[in-house]
Amino acid sequence: MEGRNLDAAFPLQEFLHSRTDFVGTAAPRVGVAWDRVLLYAKGGVAWAHDDYWLTLTPNQLLAGQTFATGDATRVGWMVGVGIEYAFAQNWSVKAEYDYMDFGTKRIFVASTGIEPTQPNFEEDIGRKIQVVKVGVNYKFDWAGPLVGRY
Numbered sequence: 001m002e003g004r005n006l007d008a009a010f011p012l013q014e015f016l017h018s019r020t021d022f023v024g025t026a027a028p029r030v031g032v033a034w035d036r037v038l039l040y041a042k043g044g045v046a047w048a049h050d051d052y053w054l055t056l057t058p059n060q061l062l063a064g065q066t067f068a069t070g071d072a073t074r075v076g077w078m079v080g081v082g083i084e085y086a087f088a089q090n091w092s093v094k095a096e097y098d099y100m101d102f103g104t105k106r107i108f109v110a111s112t113g114i115e116p117t118q119p120n121f122e123e124d125i126g127r128k129i130q131v132v133k134v135g136v137n138y139k140f141d142w143a144g145p146l147v148g149r150y
Contacts, residue, residue: 014054014067016109016123021049023129025078025098036086046078046100048129052109054118067118070109074127076102082133090139095132102127 027044054068082096104126111118 014056017053017055018125019051020127020129021051023048023100023131025100027078027080029082038084040082040084042080042082044078045075046102047073047075048100048102048127049073050127052107052125054109065114066112067115068109068111068120070107072105072107074102074105076100076127084137090141092137092139093135094137095134098131098133100129100131102129
């Protein structure tokens, strides 16, 4: 995240960093198939876990130290589009784009105690994630002869 001066009397350039540990989605997909090609759209719920930490600019005393930390699990919505191509009886390749929006959430960030003057604080943090996926799929044929194929 962008650096900011939190205290004009003590002009340190502080940076609040973030990292997303994991992202999950649950979304049905609906599409149109032509021969071996499937074009689809999907939409549903998404969730992610973020870690946050506060550091100083590299040219200052105690640079690289973590002064405050926080974390949050966030829930939002997602939409996506994709294309899948069946190149053999049980094999396909796909490409997909997903957009996830988790809105803005007030996050509590607690001081680590390294710097006694660093207070706990809350920060409004917005999170949007865009993902491009490519993959190869294998369809297991466990149904046997009683169930029709698609």
